[in-house]
Amino acid sequence: MSLFGSTTTSTIGTTSSTGSAAELAGDLVLTSPPEDSVSDLSFSPQAEYLAVSSWDKKVRIYELAANGDSQGKALYEHQGPVLSVHWSKDGTKVISGGTDKAGRMFDLQSGQSTQIAAHDAAIRSVRFVDAGNTGQQIVATASWDKTLKYWDLRTPNPVSTVQLPERAYTMDVQQKLLVVGTAERHICIVDLSNPGTIFKTIQSQLKMQTRVITCYPSGNGFAVGSIEGRCAIQYVEDREQQKLGFSFKCHRDSAPPGPRAEASVYAVNAISFHPQYGTFSTAGADGSFHFWDKDSKHRLKGYNALGATIPCTAFNRNGTIFAYALSYDWSKGYQFNKPDYPNIVKLHPTRDEEVKPRPLKKR
Numbered sequence: 001m002s003l004f005g006s007t008t009t010s011t012i013g014t015t016s017s018t019g020s021a022a023e024l025a026g027d028l029v030l031t032s033p034p035e036d037s038v039s040d041l042s043f044s045p046q047a048e049y050l051a052v053s054s055w056d057k058k059v060r061i062y063e064l065a066a067n068g069d070s071q072g073k074a075l076y077e078h079q080g081p082v083l084s085v086h087w088s089k090d091g092t093k094v095i096s097g098g099t100d101k102a103g104r105m106f107d108l109q110s111g112q113s114t115q116i117a118a119h120d121a122a123i124r125s126v127r128f129v130d131a132g133n134t135g136q137q138i139v140a141t142a143s144w145d146k147t148l149k150y151w152d153l154r155t156p157n158p159v160s161t162v163q164l165p166e167r168a169y170t171m172d173v174q175q176k177l178l179v180v181g182t183a184e185r186h187i188c189i190v191d192l193s194n195p196g197t198i199f200k201t202i203q204s205q206l207k208m209q210t211r212v213i214t215c216y217p218s219g220n221g222f223a224v225g226s227i228e229g230r231c232a233i234q235y236v237e238d239r240e241q242q243k244l245g246f247s248f249k250c251h252r253d254s255a256p257p258g259p260r261a262e263a264s265v266y267a268v269n270a271i272s273f274h275p276q277y278g279t280f281s282t283a284g285a286d287g288s289f290h291f292w293d294k295d296s297k298h299r300l301k302g303y304n305a306l307g308a309t310i311p312c313t314a315f316n317r318n319g320t321i322f323a324y325a326l327s328y329d330w331s332k333g334y335q336f337n338k339p340d341y342p343n344i345v346k347l348h349p350t351r352d353e354e355v356k357p358r359p360l361k362k363r
Contacts (some may be wrong), residue, residue, distance in 0.1 A: 029346055034060060229265040277360075293357045307342065
């Protein structure tokens with residue numbers, strides 16, 4: 001790994017069609033959704049199971065049938081709102097973290113949940129990681145207490161604690177790349193071959209608060225979404241960053257005519273990468289979601305606002321299902337979390353024309 005280069009601002013192509021409401025009419029609604037805002041979605045890498053975390057202090061695990069029907073498989077609880085959920089590589093365990101400062105693990109075989117991590121403030125993000133060269137998966141937790149901790153599930157204490165420059169807002173992992181986004185726009189990059197040390201801390205190229213970071217399936221970079229309706233495409237290697245890195249505007253309403261007219265700008269809440277094609281989605285506080293090809297710099301398909309904010313999204317293991325939550329994202333404070341606000345998870349069957357990358361033009 002080497003230092004980052006500069007990021008250029010780019011105009012991304014939008015010659016794709018905008019999807020109609022009719023095209024989403026076949027999206028299935030998850031049975032028995034959470035009772036409060038949905039905070040995170042995670043599909044099993046081994047089977048058609050979907051884990052959903054919520055502000056109602058619960059994690060629900062659903063089984064999805066081939067015909068699209070869903071049914072509750074399991075449920076376990078935290079002592080406070082749950083903010084993050086993630087599956088183990090073998091699909092036998094689910095981990096979660098939340099405002100109760102605890103990380104919990106649920107074993108699908110035993111049906112039991114146990115506390116496996118603790119922090120001095122809320123745990124914002126959890127991930128199973130392959131650290132070092134042992135091949136053994138451990139758990140990484142990033143917290144508002146400004147630490148990143150690693151946990152071996154066989155011992156009660158963290159095997160390593162890494163100090164972060166600020167409160168953790170987002171974290172993701174792919175292969176040997178772990179990235180944490182914190183307050184004050186810091187981005188910490190960790191090489192999991194040496195997990196106890198931050199390889200490099202940089203400042204986000206985006207000018208406003210970081211909302212989400214998601215690593216590429218290839219593990220050579222990551223996408224950053226901010227509250228200003230902008231997304232950055234970043235690479236770890238300086239050479240790649242200089243050549244391929246860029247940022248673009250998204251999740252904005254066009255300004256109406258007039259000398260003082262201003263466009264409405266919305267937070268990018270979620271970024272998910274297709275596990276096979278490497279294309280990605282963005283979803284935001286405007287209630288819309290879009291599919292993008294970073295390599296050709298094109299929007300593949302976009303869907304207009306759906307009447308509620310979208311706080312989180314996820315592709316299933318082969319990218320044939322795109323799950324998105326229509327639920328309050330807390331971007332306007334507690335007073336906007338009204339009882340009649342939508343609170344559902346939808347399952348969108350993807351089509352190749354939405355998610356398959358465009359052929360790159362020969363130069």
